[in-house]
Amino acid sequence: xxxxxxxxxxxxxxxxxxxxxxxxxxxxxxxxxxxxxxxxxxxxxxxxxxxxxxxxxxxxxxxxxxxxxxxxxxxxxxxxxxxxxxxxxxxxxxxxxxxxxxxxxxxxxxxxxxxxxxxxxxxxxxxxxxxxxxxxxxxxxxxxxxxxxxxxxxxxxxxxxxxxxxxxxxxxxxxxxxxxxxxxxxxxxxxxxxxxxxxxxxxxxxxxxxxxxxxx
Numbered sequence: 292x293x294x295x296x297x298x299x300x301x302x303x304x305x306x307x308x309x310x311x312x313x314x315x316x317x318x319x320x321x322x323x324x325x326x327x328x329x330x331x332x333x334x335x336x337x338x339x340x341x342x343x344x345x346x347x348x349x350x351x352x353x354x355x356x357x358x359x360x361x362x363x364x365x366x367x368x369x370x371x372x373x374x375x376x377x378x379x380x381x382x383x384x385x386x387x388x389x390x391x392x393x394x395x396x397x398x399x400x401x402x403x404x405x406x407x408x409x410x411x412x413x414x415x416x417x418x419x420x421x422x423x424x425x426x427x428x429x430x431x432x433x434x435x436x437x438x439x440x441x442x443x444x445x446x447x448x449x450x451x452x453x454x455x456x457x458x459x460x461x462x463x464x465x466x467x468x469x470x471x472x473x474x475x476x477x478x479x480x481x482x483x484x485x486x487x488x489x490x491x492x493x494x495x496x497x498x499x500x501x502x503x504x505x506x507x
Contacts (some may be wrong), residue, residue, distance in 0.1 A: 294321070294478050295470060295474050295501060296466060296469055296473070296474055296475075296477075297477045298461065298466060298477075298478045298479075298483065299337065299338075299477070299478070299480070300480055300481065301333070301337040301391050301481075302335070303360075305329065305333050306330065306333050306334065306481050307481075308389055309325075309326045309329040309330050309333070310326075310330065310459065310481040310482055312325075312326040312363060312469065313326040313327065313330065313459060313497050313503075314495065314496075314497045316498070317477065318503075319452065320503060320506035321360065323378070324379060324479065324504055325505045327379030327380055327383070327429065327443070327459070327500070327504055328383040328414075329378075329380070329383060330361070330380060330383065330429075330459050330481055331379070331381065331382060331417040331427060331457065332384070332385025332386055332387060333383070333387065334380070334381030334383075334457045334458075334459075334479045334480070334481065335380075335383060335384040335387050335425065335457055335479075336373050337479050338389070338425060338457055338477075338479040339387060339455075339498030341375050342365035342423060342433045342453075343359050343362055343368070343423065344363040344421075344457055345361065345362060345363055346360070346361055346362075346363040347359075347360055348360075350360055350428070351358030355449070363389065364422055364481065366422075366423065367392065367418070367419050367421070367422040367423070368388055368390065368391040368392070368422070368423045368424075368425070369390045369391055369392045369393070369394055369418070369422055369424045369425070369441065370384055370385070370388060370392070370393050370424075370425045370427065371393075371394050371395075371396055371414070371421070371424060371425070371426045371427070371444070372393070372395060372396070372427045372428075373396055373397075373398055373426065373427065373428040373436055373437075373440055374395055374396065374398065374411060375397070375492075375501045375504075375505070376399035376428060376429045376499075376500040376501035376504060377426075377427040377428045377429070378419045378504070379428060379481070379500060379501075379504040380427035380428075380430060380457060380459070381393070381427055382504055384425060384427055384457065389428060390427065391412050391425070391487075393499065394411045394412065394413050394414050394415065395411060396409070396411065396412055396414060396440055396443065397409065397410045397411030397412070398410070398436045398439060399441070400435065400436065400491065402490070402491075405463070406435055407435045407436045407439045409439065410426045412435070412499075414443055414444070414447055415447065416447065417447055417448050418444070418447050418448045418449050419453075419457070420448070420451075421453065422448075422449060422453065423448050423453050423454075423455070423458060424444060424453065424454045424455070425454075425455050426440055426441075426444075426454065426455070426457065427457050428440075428456070428457075428458050428460075429458055429459040429497075429500035430458065430459065430460055430490055430493055430496065430500055431456070431458040431461040431462060431466070431469075431478070431480065431499075432462050432463060432464070432465055432487050432492065432493045433462075433464055433465055433468075433487060434467075434468035434469055435493075437456065437465060438469070438472060439470070441454070441469075441473055441476075443474035451468065451473045451475050452474055452475045454476060454477075455477055455478075455479065456476065456477070456478040456479065457479050457480075458478065458479075458480045458481075459482075459497065459500070460475040460480065460481065460482055460483075460484055460493050460496050460497060461478060461480040461482075461484070462483070462484050462485065462487050462493045462496075463485055463487075465485070465487075466478070466483070466486050471475060484496055
């Protein structure tokens with residue numbers, strides 16, 4: 292069977308609400324940060340479905356024993372925020388994945404070539420087998436930064452099928468590139484926009500997510 296990139300746009304009213312808040316140019320930075328946190332929370336909730344490892348056990352209620360399912364703590368979970376904008380989604384993701392290890396990856400895009408370069412890499416030399424990795428980056432525009440991140444992760448032993456990408460807005464150019472390079476990937480996004488302009492910004496998008504998050 293041929294693998295193909297899967298993109299989920301959850302039809303959750305809270306996701307739609309906070310996306311609208313984030314898109315609005317009149318939203319102040321402090322409220323934009325809240326929107327990023329909430330989108331990180333609810334998109335991670337959706338991404339964790341059938342992704343987090345579980346184990347079957349038995350618990351004793353006040354009345355009797357019964358079967359139960361728990362998250363398996365022996366399987367490593369990691370979150371990789373792509374700096375700096377990915378930090379906006381991190382807080383929401385951490386509320387649902389409190390035991391996850393956090394590995395920062397700093398990428399900046401050349402404004403002329405739109406190619407990414409790495410200025411900070413806190414990834415380990417090797418990830419344990421079966422590690423689940425959640426990548427957070429609000430904007431999936433040209434796909435350059437995400438492809439660079441995936442390259443770094445797979446070189447360190449991460450199975451692409453165990454990766455989940457959480458973004459706020461995804462665009463067709465990035466999704467097409469990801470489908471070609473990593474067809475087994477799964478992406479969770481609040482919306483898909485069709486256009487990327489000559490400056491590499493998604494249209495209508497929500498502007499520069501990093502600047503809006505940090506008020507710069």
